[in-house]
Amino acid sequence: EAKRLGGNRFRVFEPSYRTVADSRRDLIRDLREAVRDQYFTLQYQPVVNAQTRQLVGFEALARWTHPVLGPISPDRFIRLAEEAGLMHELGSSLLRQACLTAVRWPEPLWVSVNISVEQLYHRNFIATLKNNLEQTMLPPSRLQLEVTETIFMEADATTYGVLQSLQALGVDVVLDDFGKGYSSLGYLRFFPFSKIKLDASFVRDMLSDPRSAAIVSSVIALAVDLGVAVTAEGVETTEYFERLRDKGCTETQGYLFGRPMKQQNASCLVEMLTRKESFIMDSASTALATN
Numbered sequence: 148e149a150k151r152l153g154g155n156r157f158r159v160f161e162p163s164y165r166t167v168a169d170s171r172r173d174l175i176r177d178l179r180e181a182v183r184d185q186y187f188t189l190q191y192q193p194v195v196n197a198q199t200r201q202l203v204g205f206e207a208l209a210r211w212t213h214p215v216l217g218p219i220s221p222d223r224f225i226r227l228a229e230e231a232g233l234m235h236e237l238g239s240s241l242l243r244q245a246c247l248t249a250v251r252w253p254e255p256l257w258v259s260v261n262i263s264v265e266q267l268y269h270r271n272f273i274a275t276l277k278n279n280l281e282q283t284m285l286p287p288s289r290l291q292l293e294v295t296e297t298i299f300m301e302a303d304a305t306t307y308g309v310l311q312s313l314q315a316l317g318v319d320v321v322l323d324d325f326g327k328g329y330s331s332l333g334y335l336r337f338f339p340f341s342k343i344k345l346d347a348s349f350v351r352d353m354l355s356d357p358r359s360a361a362i363v364s365s366v367i368a369l370a371v372d373l374g375v376a377v378t379a380e381g382v383e384t385t386e387y388f389e390r391l392r393d394k395g396c397t398e399t400q401g402y403l404f405g406r407p408m409k410q411q412n413a414s415c416l417v418e419m420l421t422r423k424e425s426f427i428m429d430s431a432s433t434a435l436a437t438n
């Protein structure tokens with residue numbers, strides 16, 4: 148077939164081939180521009196004390212709306228930014244945004260920021276973080292940094308040192324997506340994380356699958372024995388919440404108490420709860436604040 152088309156054959160195959168390569172290259176170019184123009188925003192998802200139902204803080208989640216392609220998932224653009232060497236700059240600017248937002252919330256509400264591998268191992272990471280805390284005047288105790296076990300794939304002699312510097316600064320280091328990978332248990336021995344975030348996949352299956360339920364119970368028991376907090380991710384209904392609470396889970400996060408929301412809506416929610424003076428959350432207050 149290609150031969151029959153003779154000299155034109157590349158015109159037949161080239162376009163789709165070029166489209167893939169081009170679109171990736173274009174996306175990285177757009178990403179670079181967006182980083183330069185600080186076009187990324189954060190949304191904030193409430194984290195709730197599982198025993199008291201009180202709001203304790205928010206996880207900051209990055210968002211990017213491409214002018215033509217629309218919203219791009221953070222899983223995708225974070226990976227691209229890492230590959231393009233843009234993650235230190237992007238991460239620093241997001242960290243700054245998060246600190247500026249959180250410093251306006253009443254004590255002791257905290258913000259939790261995801262940190263990727265490239266960012267953590269950048270030679271200026273700790274200095275940039277210190278700077279950020281000083282300039283925004285956010286007390287380090289109100290900042291938490293979430294890392295996944297992927298940081299251990301590139302672990303070297305400096306890994307422990309970086310994590311320790313964070314802890315020395317008074318910033319909590321949280322192990323995200325616990326159980327999703329292969330050897331999370333070993334990492335708990337390597338470093339004293341302040342908190343474990345139980346991956347949403349276990350939570351999702353815990354009501355239908357006894358094995359997942361057993362794993363959830365064990366991780367919670369493990370956290371209790373280690374003396375660290377444990378947050379369940381992906382809590383979407385009251386049934387999940389109550390089960391996790393009864394198992395002794397420390398915190399929950401999920402659509403039940405609120406989706407990731409714009410900064411203004413998060414502040415609005417905080418204001419409403421401050422007026423109530425108890426900080427006890429229900430889905431209604433979230434709905435009110437975000438409408």
Ligand code: C2E
Nearest residue numbers: 208209221222225241261262263381382383400401402407
């Ligand atoms: P993550 O840190 O594990 O964040 C939790 C993800 O679960 C978020 O997805 C959140 O929107 C989603 N989620 C929360 N509650 C529920 C629920 O009840 N049900 C369901 N189905 N999903 C829920 P999102 O925002 O798409 O972020 C995906 C991942 O991208 C994050 O996973 C994190 O690894 C990464 N990410 C997001 N923002 C940043 C960032 O600023 N820096 C870095 N390095 N990574 C980020």
Ligand code: MG
Nearest residue numbers: 206261293323
């Ligand atoms: Mg996270």
Ligand code: MG
Nearest residue numbers: 323324344380
């Ligand atoms: Mg997670």
Ligand code: MG
Nearest residue numbers: 295323324327
């Ligand atoms: Mg994740």
